[in-house]
Amino acid sequence: MHSFAGGISDMRFIDAVEAWTLPVMVLNTELEFSFANQAYLESTRKTWAELEGRHVFDVFPEHPERVQQVHHQFRETINGSVTRLDAQPFHIMGPDGIENLHYWQATQEPIRDASGRVTHIVQYVEDVSSRVQAETQRDLIAQELNHRVKNVLSVIQSIARLSSRGQTSVEDFTNEFVSRVGAMSRAHERLYKNDFLGMSLKDLLNDELSAMSVQGEDKFSLDGPRVELSAETAKDLSMVVHELSTNAAKYGCFSVETGSLDIIWTTTDTQTEIVWMETGVGEVGPMKATGFGSKLLRVVRGIDCVRRPHSDGIEVRITLNHSA
Template sequence: MPQPPLRVFLALGLGVAGLVATLVLALVASRVASQRLEARIEAELADLAEHMAGQLDRGLFERWRDMVILAENDTIRDPAAPVERKRRVMRRAQETYSDYAIIGLIDAAGRIEATSTGALEGIDVAHRDYFTRGRHGPFVGDVHDALLLAALKPGHDPADPPRVLDIAAPVRADDGRLVGVVSGHLDWAWARGVEASLRETSAGQRDVTALVLARDGTVLLGPDALRRTTLPAALPSVAAARAGRAGTETETWPDGRRYLTGYRPTRGYRDYPGLGWTVLVRQDAGTAFASVADLRRQILLWGLVVATLAAGFGWFAAGLLARPLRRLAVAAAALGRGAPVEAPASAVREAQAISHALTAAAAALQRQEAERRAADARQELLIHELNHRVKNTLATVQSMARQTARSAASLADFTGSFEARLLAMSQTHNVLTANHWEGAGLRGILSAELEPYSSGRADRIRLDGPPVSLTPAMALPLGMAIHELATNAAKYGALSAEAGQVAVEWRVGPGALELRWRESGGPRVVPPTRTGFGTRLIRASLERELAGEVRFDFAEGGLACLIAVPLAVRTEAA
């Protein structure tokens, strides 16, 4: 039986090996990529559920705080105050947040004394939960039908009365005696606004539906077909949320369809304890994982194409390899017979080509090695620089946390101040990162810090000065100083008033960068009796770190601050 030629063996071997290797790699890549894509899709849905639950909790906390603040109003607490004055106070509170259906003041006997709209006054509500429980402390009641409010709307549908949440707080006199309860009825349309915000967040995802479940599983918010129904407690997402967990589940719903469901229980916010709601964000499983199926098909298709090309290349490569081997075999056979051997000219040329190829390959490898060493050196330099910057940043954050804690009146005060300062540092980092940490424009840093306080008015913040590029060593301390000035202005200075303005002017003088901060149109300035942490932080950042000079002028018409930073410091930092 004649043996097949070498080309057949090589072609079959290379072709089969290439085909198997390519298919295996395609399958592995498909599996890994699909798992990662599925995990990302699940995480996005879980994030949406967490986002909506957080908005619901924070929103009800704000309304909770509204009632607590309203209960402390002197007019509301004064039994002798005219009813019309009390109506005006509650009307202003309702106009501040329009989702209140009505706000009312109930006297100690349980009779409505005054409301923001003037309606329902004189009605006895002593048996209502928001009165009986609101007498003892702040109270938030779950969603329910507002039958009294429905009666005020002519032509309302009895089958679909308005739905509200009751929020109440006790009103006490100076001696602690209960004089009444203030109660706000929050229109459930507020929650639909939160749902609309979720739809905007998930604009890139199709068929995403949000549901809010009461503590007993009743659907408070969701598709019309599910509203006021009760989801089974055995549904995996509902059971997991009731157990206090958050995440995603791929599950079959009562309608027989499979959904990818992100779930999260509401947990309250600060003093507000929460209502035990569950937020579900679901998407049809086929729609959610459509991109995963497409990815798998594409990877497998391209795997087959590459495998086929590999087999053809194997056949072609085998022919190139077998031809010189055959010539060498003929020459070797002639040598074995003792016959004169004439090396094929092609063999010499191929040897020369191989020599040239090896020489070129060696040269290429040397170039690659040199480039690799240079890249390693650059990477080591970058690592050292990053290590240095991280240490400096951590030292700054450590000092800032210690000083903030020392001057904070409470944990909430510390948290707010510390987060604001970290945000100010991150904004300056963002400006530097956009410029690859080679420098940052002074105007860009000022805009990043002051834009949130402009209130959409072009004349509220005025920046005037030539283009100035700052090194990271200057940008970070100067950004923190501007943040402290802006925060102080928003709390106590010009930015706390509607007509207040801040002007920042700078120039590059002989040997120094000079910046002037001026406030106007705010409350009358009273010189401080002690030096706060913000002032110490400004001086520490600019005077100690940059060898600069800071002067404050607590003029009655508005705070003025002069900052001078030597240009020599900027040059050394660069």
């Protein structure tokens, strides 16, 4: 049994709460510790000798603005009201000597003597750290989802606007638009499976090329070291690869039986260079600078793309700048 500064008349109360697993402490009207059960001592990593008779704010010093709030609640309880402190943060030293942030939800009730005068405050404490952390995580996820949805809608609006230019029919526009949104969808599906932490370059290329090449993987080859792309880079690059593979399906290596595509990449700490080589197509004319793909390749942040025709097809060099 702990000793009690100031005395508490109802010893049955003390006997009862001593065995509780819920942390409980008692303050006198001077806000000095009169009692703390074993659960409270274990939760705060304190001994009774460190608490007995000491002012609560001497034991747990706080920021001035929060002292004022808590002190107000304590005074209201001394005046006879039941009060409640919601999710107050406390830094508590753990057994390993490292401070851990805990959130406590506390209820204060007055203890009265036989005449009805308030002599003490009893505080029941519940550790709600897990709940607060879950709510914080939920809020962060909601903010991130809102951010991503806005970005996706912004990209779709741009795709719709640019896809409509130069189209002579609703059907042509619809086909172009659906195809490009499909590229975004494939990238997002792969990112979702990886908790939006990114994806590998090879997976991105294989997904997009397999979707665009009706002859399957026999029409293209991929060769290079493992490169992990951030979520943002993966989404941007998927659009670039989609445009290149769409052109390959319409006019390039995927449009003719003799065509093939070889993609080779190398990487350093600062950038990854991808060489996209289409062959078996025959001589290709000058690259148009006014189409959707050309506009896209000029504005994607952190990705440089240079296209050059050669005697039997087209070569594209794509540079991913990791620092961008």
